[in-house]
Amino acid sequence: MQKRIVLDLDLCCGCRSCEAACKAAFKGEARIRHGDIAGVAYLPLACKHCKQPLCLASCPVEAITKDDNTGLVTRSAMVCIGCKSCAFACPFGVIDAPLVRHISQKCSLCADRDEGPRCVAACSSGALQWLSDEEIEQHEVGMRMVSKDLFFRRKA
Amino acid sequence: MKNIDPKTITIKRALCPFCSFGCEFGIIFNDFGIKGVEYVKDGNSNGRLCPRGSAAAMYLDHPRRSTMPLKSGKAVVWSKMAKELRKVVGSPKSVAVTFDRNVTPEEYAAIVGFCDSVGIGYTASTYFEPEHNLRPFLEKPFAPADLDKAKIAFVLGDIFNQAPMSSRAIIEWKMKDKKNELIAIDSLNTHTAGFASQFLRVNIGTEPLLLLALAQENLDGVDIAKVTGIDARVVKELSNKIKNSSKGVIFASLPFGHTYDPGLYAESLDRMHEFSGMKVVPFVEFAGYEGSQPFVSIMEMVKRKKIKNLINFGELFPFYYPQLAGSLKGLNIYATSTLKHTDHTLLPVPLSLEKEGTVVTTFGKRKLTGNIEPPSGAKSVEAILSMLSSGSSTGKMPHAVEKKIDVKERARRIAEITETKKKSFKLVGEKVAYNFLGFLEGEILKINPYDATELGIGADDIVTIKSKYDAADLPVRITEDVDQGLLAAPAETPAVRGLFEYEIDSELQAVNFIPTEVKICRKG
Incomplete structure (x- = not known):
């Protein structure tokens, strides 16, 4: 895979700009969602485009495919029958079970947009970043602690 | 079938009008109309966009977008509407003209000029959002x-949720130096x-008292510690730290129904500024015009049956303040709007995104681009005014009168x-960008776990909340983010906003929407 979405949890302010960007672009589909770890953090959840995707394995109609070159796991809207097998198979729970327009909601890393995913472009605090493997290695993620408050953020 | 040629895609730049941060973005058009938003790197927010900005394209061609004049929900042609409005302004003594925050200074000047030329004497502001008190700080x-x-x-307040674009700079500033202190109230x-170094969780509506105490x-006779819930020692230590420090910033927001006295809130911020430098x-919605006149006098005139017709320019009034309906009984209301409503007579106008003119942002005055065309049935304020009177004139902007408060x-x-x-x-109001007009998600009511257990309410239950004005059904979120006895909801749609109580501030002649007593039960 050429680039990945990287989450710097220290920076996420829980505004759901990412989710809004996704929902607005994909007509109501929230392909990135949020998890709320009560009292600790807000956690944007996006498809990890797994090396061996269980959603792909579970799909009875081969609507989900993996591009060997880019690593992108995509769902064909035309083939998907809305059986929710992928939603139940996903170990990260990033494919939302409720269907939109009778098909599952699957992140495509905004393959239609040259500049990368819209959730990253919209992210208000810069918590979501679009990085290559080399950039990730050089990037400091999760090393800074923003708050001293044990209650909500990790302690400094 | 028509093939879409990718070359026909055009991106039109616009200034986001949904908060005072003034982000820039592009609206993507293709052969079929609006396709979405694009993130522009050289804009004010470096291409980032909060949920409101992302929803801008949804707003532009929303199914509820008003494209025809409506009379109690029924479509009327513009020529017929113009005839009716001309008849109304033909008796100027019985007409009041009002304007809310969505009016630009240029539009405001045209409205005032029109009122002067036809002899309409009753004009007032319907910018009732508590945040208007913060407007002078802009x-x-x-x-x-x-x-x-x-x-x-x-x-002050949840500005990362209200104006998410503020978050990056503040978080970076805090990370830059461990000694930098972020105090949340x-x-x-x-x-x-x-994200705060210190969180002062005050009792509901007591923020102004804490600020006044910090400003010494x-x-x-007011026991600050008892009233605010903040230890006197903490207040004293902090107050001594900020005295004449001048190297500091106070970011303030003031959502609908969040505090008892918005006037005192603004005054206490002023005193904090004087004390500490x-x-x-402030983080507010876009504010165009600079004048402020009391709506209370209009209410009085309605009561005395001196006014029969009211024309509002803007987008909020009267649809977003249903609780005021009682005090406006018997009045024919003509209101400009960008969304369809079934009450009153509605005149479709362009969104701020589609206008030209000036707006005030946190970073100073900015120009709206006017690059995007409004729906064909919408008419600009200037066009509506020209239908009502021949010739145009511009009026003077009244300056806000400084009022001393006790x-x-x-x-x-x-x-x-x-x-x-x-x-x-x-019930306390919140401002959450993601809930913007309910386009992306409707309001969710927050309730304390103890209260939820007492009332037998479980996660994701739907509850009915009733105030003295109205009732609304909302899904709940059980969280310790709200104290016992409190309920919090973003006040974005008329259904929720209509629950909030209002008070007349006789000193400032203002209409204030305040935290409100409500009853709650599980639906059904």
Whole structure:
């Protein structure tokens, strides 16, 4: 895979700009969602485009495919029958079970947009970043602690 | 079937009108119309866009977008509407003209000029959002250097959720130097508070009292610690730290129904500024015109049956204040709007995104681009005015009159409210960008786990909340972010906003929407 979405949890302010960007672009589909770890953090959840995707394995109609070159796991809207097998198979729970327009909601890393995913472009605090493997290695993620408050953020 | 040629895709730049941060973005058009938003790197927010900005394209061609004049929900052609309006303004003594925050200074000048030329004497502001009290602080624009120099910053309210674009600069400033202190003040636990070095969780509506105490104002007879819930030692230490520090910033927001006295809130910020030299940076919705006139006088005229017709320019009034309906009984209301409503007579107008003109942002005055065409049935304010009168003139902008308020008396009043034993739940308003007009998600009611257990309410249940004005059904979220006895909801749609109680502030002649007593039960 050429680039990945990287989450710097220290920076996420829980505004759901990412989710809004996704929902607005994909007509109501929230392909990135949020998890709320009560009292600790807000956690944007996006498809990890797994090396061996269980959603792909579970799909009875081969609507989900993996591009060997880019690593992108995509769902064909035309083939998907809305059986929710992928939603139940996903170990990260990033494919939302409720269907939109009778098909599952699957992140495509905004393959239609040259500049990368819209959730990253919209992210208000810069918590979501679009990085290559080399950039990730050089990037400091999760090393800074923003708050001293044990209650909500990790302690400094 | 028509093939889409990718070359026909065009991107039109616009200034986001949905908060005072003034982000820029592009609206993508293809052969079929609006396709979405594009993130422009050289804009004010470096291409980032909060949920409101992302929803902008949804707003532009929303199914509820108004494209025809409506009379109690029924479509009327413009020529017929113009005839009716001409008849109305033909008796100027029985007409009042009002305007809310969505009117630009240029439009405002045209409206005032029109009123002068036809002899309409009753004009007033319907910008009732509590945040309008913070509007004067926008006169001194914020520059990123103000924060760079600061060693301490206060945040009042959940600004990371209200104006998410503010978050990056504040978080970076805090990470830059471990000694930089971020102090959050709010009655609700918020995401913004989660980033704070110190979170002062005050009792509901007592923020102004804490600010006055920090500014070492003498509030005889008010026990600050008891009323605000913040230890006197903490207040004293912090107050000494900020005294004459000048190197600091106070970021302030004031959502609908969040505090008892918005006038005192603004005054206390002013006193904090005088005491510490810290700069006050408000986060409000776009504000166009600069004048302020009391709507209370219009209400009085309606009561005395002197006014029969009211024309409002803007987008909020009367649809977003249903609780005022009682005091406006018998009045024919003509209101400009960008969304369809079934009440009153509606005149479709362009969104701020589609206008030309000036707006005031946190960073100073900006020009709206006017690049995007409004729906064909919408008419600009100037076009509506020209239909009603021949010739055009521009009026003068009245300057807001500075009014002195009795701080001690007002502080005592808040103390009394706080000390009164609660008989029922208090509903507090929040401002959450993601809930913008309910386009992306409807409002969710927050309730404390203890209260939820007492009432037999479980996660994701739907509850009915009733105030003296109305009732609404909302899904619940059980969270310790709200204290016991409190309920919090973003006040974005008329259904929720209509629950909030209003008070007339006789000193400032203002209409204030305040935390409200409500009853709650599981639906069904």
